Amino acid sequence: MTPIRLAIVGLGKIARDQHLGAIEATDGIDLVAVASRNASLENVACFADIHELLASGVEIDAVSLCTPPQGRFEQAKAALEAGKHVMLEKPPGATLSEVFALETLAREKGLSLFATWHSRAAAAVEPARALMAERTLKSVSVEWKEDVRHWHPSQAWIWEPGGLGVFDPGINALSIVTRIMPETFHLVRSELTFPANRAAPIAASLAFETKSGLPVAAELDWRQTGPQTWDIRVETEEGTIVLTHGGSRLIVDGEAQIVEEDREYRNLYRDFVALVTKGDSDTDFSPLVHVADAFMLGRRIETEAFED
Amino acid sequence: MTPIRLAIVGLGKIARDQHLGAIEATDGIDLVAVASRNASLENVACFADIHELLASGVEIDAVSLCTPPQGRFEQAKAALEAGKHVMLEKPPGATLSEVFALETLAREKGLSLFATWHSRAAAAVEPARALMAERTLKSVSVEWKEDVRHWHPSQAWIWEPGGLGVFDPGINALSIVTRIMPETFHLVRSELTFPANRAAPIAASLAFETKSGLPVAAELDWRQTGPQTWDIRVETEEGTIVLTHGGSRLIVDGEAQIVEEDREYRNLYRDFVALVTKGDSDTDFSPLVHVADAFMLGRRIETEAFED
Numbered sequence: 001m002t003p004i005r006l007a008i009v010g011l012g013k014i015a016r017d018q019h020l021g022a023i024e025a026t027d028g029i030d031l032v033a034v035a036s037r038n039a040s041l042e043n044v045a046c047f048a049d050i051h052e053l054l055a056s057g058v059e060i061d062a063v064s065l066c067t068p069p070q071g072r073f074e075q076a077k078a079a080l081e082a083g084k085h086v087m088l089e090k091p092p093g094a095t096l097s098e099v100f101a102l103e104t105l106a107r108e109k110g111l112s113l114f115a116t117w118h119s120r121a122a123a124a125v126e127p128a129r130a131l132m133a134e135r136t137l138k139s140v141s142v143e144w145k146e147d148v149r150h151w152h153p154s155q156a157w158i159w160e161p162g163g164l165g166v167f168d169p170g171i172n173a174l175s176i177v178t179r180i181m182p183e184t185f186h187l188v189r190s191e192l193t194f195p196a197n198r199a200a201p202i203a204a205s206l207a208f209e210t211k212s213g214l215p216v217a218a219e220l221d222w223r224q225t226g227p228q229t230w231d232i233r234v235e236t237e238e239g240t241i242v243l244t245h246g247g248s249r250l251i252v253d254g255e256a257q258i259v260e261e262d263r264e265y266r267n268l269y270r271d272f273v274a275l276v277t278k279g280d281s282d283t284d285f286s287p288l289v290h291v292a293d294a295f296m297l298g299r300r301i302e303t304e305a306f307e308d
Numbered sequence: 309m310t311p312i313r314l315a316i317v318g319l320g321k322i323a324r325d326q327h328l329g330a331i332e333a334t335d336g337i338d339l340v341a342v343a344s345r346n347a348s349l350e351n352v353a354c355f356a357d358i359h360e361l362l363a364s365g366v367e368i369d370a371v372s373l374c375t376p377p378q379g380r381f382e383q384a385k386a387a388l389e390a391g392k393h394v395m396l397e398k399p400p401g402a403t404l405s406e407v408f409a410l411e412t413l414a415r416e417k418g419l420s421l422f423a424t425w426h427s428r429a430a431a432a433v434e435p436a437r438a439l440m441a442e443r444t445l446k447s448v449s450v451e452w453k454e455d456v457r458h459w460h461p462s463q464a465w466i467w468e469p470g471g472l473g474v475f476d477p478g479i480n481a482l483s484i485v486t487r488i489m490p491e492t493f494h495l496v497r498s499e500l501t502f503p504a505n506r507a508a509p510i511a512a513s514l515a516f517e518t519k520s521g522l523p524v525a526a527e528l529d530w531r532q533t534g535p536q537t538w539d540i541r542v543e544t545e546e547g548t549i550v551l552t553h554g555g556s557r558l559i560v561d562g563e564a565q566i567v568e569e570d571r572e573y574r575n576l577y578r579d580f581v582a583l584v585t586k587g588d589s590d591t592d593f594s595p596l597v598h599v600a601d602a603f604m605l606g607r608r609i610e611t612e613a614f615e616d
Contacts, residue, residue, distance in 0.1 A: 073494065077519070094495075094604075094605055095494050095495045095601035095604065095605055096404070096597050096600060096601055096604075097492065097493070097494035097495060097594070097597055097598060097601055098494035098495075100492075100597070101492050101494060101519055104492075105519075161497075161498065161605045161606060161607045162604075162605050164604075184405065184408075184409050184412075185405070186381065186403050186405035186406035186409060187402075187403045187405060187406075189469075190469065194608070199607050199608065211385070211409055211413075286405070289404050289405055289408070289600075290405060291604065292404060292597075292600035292601060292603070292604045293403035293404055293405055293600060295600070295603040295604040295606070296402075296403065296404075296470075296472075296599065296600045296603040296604070297402055297403055297469045297470050298469060298603070299469050299507050300502070300507065300608070
């Protein structure tokens, strides 16, 4: 099969750190163009934005959007209306209404839309899911605590409405939990801690319940210095299952398991090639639904101003 | 056909003001039981809560939930699992995840689930919708301004997380706009004004865009004394369409139109009978999706404390 001719829109940190290398390493897809306001890449056609790219006559089959979520709707809509398959970085958009509209548009156009959740492609996620399906679950608790100054230095958009604050990493945890749990869950309590000078939360404490009544808790915090914590702990009648390091390592009943080398973004591009080939879409927006619920149901606590 | 045997859960203000009379006036449905912690009704079986009701052996076919949205999931789930059709007051739940779960459960059980939006059943809504479909739209603006002290005296739950604050009435406007607009729209800017001592907003300023780029604005405010405003103004190439009085009156190009007498809740129960008879559901949650988006994308402004 002829490789998919791909354009990347948004050549920021995530595109350079993850996407470029993953595309290079994936069969069936070639990077042929880039749209970025401030950056360019050698050996591919470069444009200032997606509209210039689409008007240029450069032939592409698909677009991968690596821009911040605010404003991504216009880009995705333009790409779909021009007949291009679309892959979305997480979170898939700034609102649920817009991502539901993109889902409808992709279906109407017969195009593939892939709302990616890179943490779902982490190495321990599928083994954990398979194991949990065989066990009797008792509870799940998420601890997702990192240092925002280290991971998001001076990323102003992340503190703006739509940038999601601590949910930017926290949604990764929710994307794993929604994948590995054998039943759905919904929020019953939410506390959001906002710095006095910011429009997005720096910490969140969430309590969910599954449909059958099991507790799922999540503590998200952006103020953790020293060792960083990205852990999901599942208590079962048969023992404890722990995913650490953002879903890349697995500990079962106290014993570290051997899982594959972590290759989140290569898995995503492999999956995108498969979706386009089969004419399918993958649009599970449930992690973003939980985040919207956390804001809607959230009790707000104000804390000291945050400066970068 | 044998009438549907209905139980009401929650015998508060909305049930007494609207539901009881509408059920009485509707063919095909009879009230046979009530579950309410603090109130009872003559001539029907009365229980403290839905679990007692379902365990009692009193035969019912359907349940109408008139309780506040927080905690309604457990009641709706219990009813559906017991094989009862369910009608939900607005808003349909405290979170999107829970209402999506109810939708799935109703489908699995082959039962009717009706997420009602009483303002959609107002007399001017369908005439406005039909007219808008024939015209070229330019913009929509909503003004929904009322006195919370008059309409929600001492309703503490409405100020709690999940109570939605000014979106409790404002979601009525959104339920009309989502019905009458010929295309979907999504939020692009949201400002929420919170009293210093409350967990829910007292005012909201929202800017949406339709898929094709038309502006939809909404100004919601709970601090309006004197005349109350529940208006939706639609500018079109051919003139102006205005819905006033919460969707019960229609003014087209400056001329008041004759519409039917307003009978919102009777229309809802008529529709519920039809859904149950046909084995269908009506679960358009888009007004609640917009509210969740407004919280997620909202910039918060603090204002003076509110006391009842």
